[in-house]
Amino acid sequence: MAIDRTVEQELEQARQLLLATIEATPDLVGTANMSGATLSLNRAGRAMLGVAPGADLSSLYIAECHPPWAAALLLDQAIPAAVRDGSWSGETALRHRDGHEIPVLQVIVAHRDDRGEATFLSTIIRDISLRKRDEQALRDSEARLQAVFEHVPFEFWACDHEGRCVLQNSASMTNWGRHVGSLASGFAGSEDARRKLAADTRRVLAGETVSEEVERLLEGRRRWYHQLIAPIRSDERVVGLIGVHIDITERKHLEDQLRQAQKMEAVGKLAGGIAHDFNNLLTAIMGFSGILLERHRPGDASHRPVEQIMKSAERAAALTGKLLAFSRKQVIQPRLIDLNAVVRDLSGLLRRLIGEDIALDLDLRTELWPVLADHAQLEQVLMNLAVNARDAMSNGGRLGIRTGNAPAAAEIPGIPQGDHVVLSVSDTGGGIAKDVLPHIFEPFFTTKRPGEGTGLGLSTVYGIVQQAGGQVTVNSREGEGSTFSVHLPRAEGSAPNPSGPHPVIRLRGNESLMVVEDEAQLRDLIAEMLRGAGYRVVVAASGEEAIGRYVPGVDFDLVITDVIMPVMSGRELAERLRKGGSKARALFISGYTDNIISAYGPLEPGTAFLQKPFTAETLLRKVREVIDG
Numbered sequence: 262m263a264i265d266r267t268v269e270q271e272l273e274q275a276r277q278l279l280l281a282t283i284e285a286t287p288d289l290v291g292t293a294n295m296s297g298a299t300l301s302l303n304r305a306g307r308a309m310l311g312v313a314p315g316a317d318l319s320s321l322y323i324a325e326c327h328p329p330w331a332a333a334l335l336l337d338q339a340i341p342a343a344v345r346d347g348s349w350s351g352e353t354a355l356r357h358r359d360g361h362e363i364p365v366l367q368v369i370v371a372h373r374d375d376r377g378e379a380t381f382l383s384t385i386i387r388d389i390s391l392r393k394r395d396e397q398a399l400r401d402s403e404a405r406l407q408a409v410f411e412h413v414p415f416e417f418w419a420c421d422h423e424g425r426c427v428l429q430n431s432a433s434m435t436n437w438g439r440h441v442g443s444l445a446s447g448f449a450g451s452e453d454a455r456r457k458l459a460a461d462t463r464r465v466l467a468g469e470t471v472s473e474e475v476e477r478l479l480e481g482r483r484r485w486y487h488q489l490i491a492p493i494r495s496d497e498r499v500v501g502l503i504g505v506h507i508d509i510t511e512r513k514h515l516e517d518q519l520r521q522a523q524k525m526e527a528v529g530k531l532a533g534g535i536a537h538d539f540n541n542l543l544t545a546i547m548g549f550s551g552i553l554l555e556r557h558r559p560g561d562a563s564h565r566p567v568e569q570i571m572k573s574a575e576r577a578a579a580l581t582g583k584l585l586a587f588s589r590k591q592v593i594q595p596r597l598i599d600l601n602a603v604v605r606d607l608s609g610l611l612r613r614l615i616g617e618d619i620a621l622d623l624d625l626r627t628e629l630w631p632v633l634a635d636h637a638q639l640e641q642v643l644m645n646l647a648v649n650a651r652d653a654m655s656n657g658g659r660l661g662i663r664t665g666n667a668p669a670a671a672e673i674p675g676i677p678q679g680d681h682v683v684l685s686v687s688d689t690g691g692g693i694a695k696d697v698l699p700h701i702f703e704p705f706f707t708t709k710r711p712g713e714g715t716g717l718g719l720s721t722v723y724g725i726v727q728q729a730g731g732q733v734t735v736n737s738r739e740g741e742g743s744t745f746s747v748h749l750p751r752a753e754g755s756a757p758n759p760s761g762p763h764p765v766i767r768l769r770g771n772e773s774l775m776v777v778e779d780e781a782q783l784r785d786l787i788a789e790m791l792r793g794a795g796y797r798v799v800v801a802a803s804g805e806e807a808i809g810r811y812v813p814g815v816d817f818d819l820v821i822t823d824v825i826m827p828v829m830s831g832r833e834l835a836e837r838l839r840k841g842g843s844k845a846r847a848l849f850i851s852g853y854t855d856n857i858i859s860a861y862g863p864l865e866p867g868t869a870f871l872q873k874p875f876t877a878e879t880l881l882r883k884v885r886e887v888i889d890g
């Protein structure tokens with residue numbers, strides 16, 4: 262009796278211990294009879310299902326504890342399997358009272374009686390919603406990375422530790438085709454590029470990171486890329502690599518253009534400076550030889566030598582003129598111009614110039630927009646381009662001159678925004694070699710034999726077009742000819758009809774003139790030229806002196822003044838004289854317009870202006886033109 266009680270007590274103690282443990286476990290632990298009614302349910306289980314602590318469990322059936330799909334799984338498969346095999350485990354779900362579903366891992370054990378009949382079931386259920394959430398988060402994050410990978414606007418790829426491609430985004434696929442499974446060196450267009458890429462991937466697999474600009478041939482076109490290849494490491498070991506190719510061709514072009522522009526700017530400053538000084542000297546040489554020519558008529562022993570001096574000086578003046586054009590320091594008188602008219606007027610001359618072996622094709626757009634430019638300069642642009650084209654076609658060919666409107670919408674890289682007018686000159690000559698192309702606009706760059714070219718043709722074109730706010734581009738391939746395109750901004754208004762032939766102007770006169778020039782030699786020269794032609798001349802070395810010489814009532818007919826002088830500019834002088842009551846007209850002379858352009862903009866249309874150097878004849882013609890005009 263006493264012994265029995267002790268055994269009973271110990272059994273009860275063990276049962277209590279077991280119950281307490283089951284109550285405390287965080288997993289659901291429950292039992293049910295074979296008809297599915299719940300017999301017991303621990304605290305974690307009641308919490309998962311939302312069952313109140315003292316609730317009646319006998320009416321809690323399996324079907325109520327699980328969502329329909331999980332209940333069906335349990336009743337049709339899991340419980341029969343547990344009865345057959347002793348136990349079953351798998352992923353199912355619980356349904357809380359409030360309706361929400363909890364993903365779970367479930368174990369079912371079938372218990373048998375002495376005869377081997379299954380009598381009841383026990384189950385242990387673990388909440389795996391946290392794990393499920395982590396898995397989902399991982400899947401989401403992978404999907405996000407995948408989306409980035411697919412949609413970045415550059416090529417993106419990855420390789421395994423042997424350099425075989427395992428991933429490729431659509432940009433890479435579009436450009437190079439599918440390479441998954443083969444070596445990454447397939448992402449290159451030429452044999453050289455392939456070899457380099459293979460070497461790069463080897464370096465990266467050895468642990469280096471490669472970041473550099475590379476050139477690749479894509480569909481036969483040379484393009485620039487920023488290439489980044491970096492190792493993927495796991496536990497310090499390189500297990501593969503990722504590669505990125507970003508197309509930077511556009512940026513490269515812009516950088517090249519900027520470099521080119523800066524170089525031209527520097528050379529232009531230098532050239533302009535030299536040309537300016539030369540101009541003053543040449544004006545003196547031309548002027549004094551003009552005076553000597555007057556004194557030594559044909560027949561005189563000195564006539565020919567002086568004439569030679571004059572001719573050489575004129576050639577030198579033409580050269581400095583080109584340099585000035587290139588350095589954009591030529592004084593220009595922009596007008597509204599119809600480019601078609603310029604082409605038409607010049608076409609006769611061009612035809613003679615290019616000879617019979619070259620055909621001239623004109624393709625001029627009707628209703629061409631006008632441009633604001635200097636007429637003589639545009640003629641020069643056309644001539645220089647045409648002469649170059651002719652030189653490139655020594656065995657004959659076609660010279661094409663075409664004009665067109667380019668609306669702002671037609672964006673051309675490197676061309677300023679806005680509507681443009683395009684003048685293009687194309688030839689079917691030998692084209693321009695790749696290593697020559699970057700230099701053709703540089704002054705004195707020529708591939709022609711000495712005496713055949715000075716190398717100033719294109720630099721003049723460049724300077725003129727820049728000064729007009731435009732851009733000149735070239736498209737050329739060796740053996741396929743060249744096309745030079747001049748883009749000029751569209752101007753408002755319409756170009757006036759071209760004026761008739763120049764009226765004949767007499768060169769002499771007896772009016773009273775004032776010459777204001779700070780350089781003594783030049784001042785004397787001009788005065789002498791004018792006096793020789795019958796004029797009455799007063800000279801002044803500065804604006805102040807000129808003002809002092811003006812006596813109201815005894816006015817001048819014309820004031821000839823240098824534009825740029827220390828203290829008072831030519832413009833200011835003209836202004837002050839006008840305010841003082843003078844009715845004299847003004848003729849400005851200058852060889853250098855940097856200050857005019859930056860301080861005042863180009864001379865207004867209608868301003869009388871004479872570019873240094875000039876001959877006596879040009880001066881006298883201009884003087885009459887202004888006085889009579």
Ligand SMILES: Nc1ncnc2c1ncn2[C@@H]1O[C@H](COP(=O)(O)OP(=O)(O)OP(=O)(O)O)[C@@H](O)[C@H]1O
Nearest residue numbers: 649650653692701707708709714715716717718719
């Ligand atoms: N249409 C063209 N086809 C082939 N090469 C050209 C063409 N236009 C210019 N070039 C190249 O550009 C170089 C420079 O041209 P540019 O007009 O500035 O000087 P040039 O013609 O040599 O001399 P210049 O014009 O002063 O008489 C030429 O020597 C030539 O190599």
Ligand SMILES: [Mg+2]
Nearest residue numbers: 645649718719
């Ligand atoms: Mg030339």
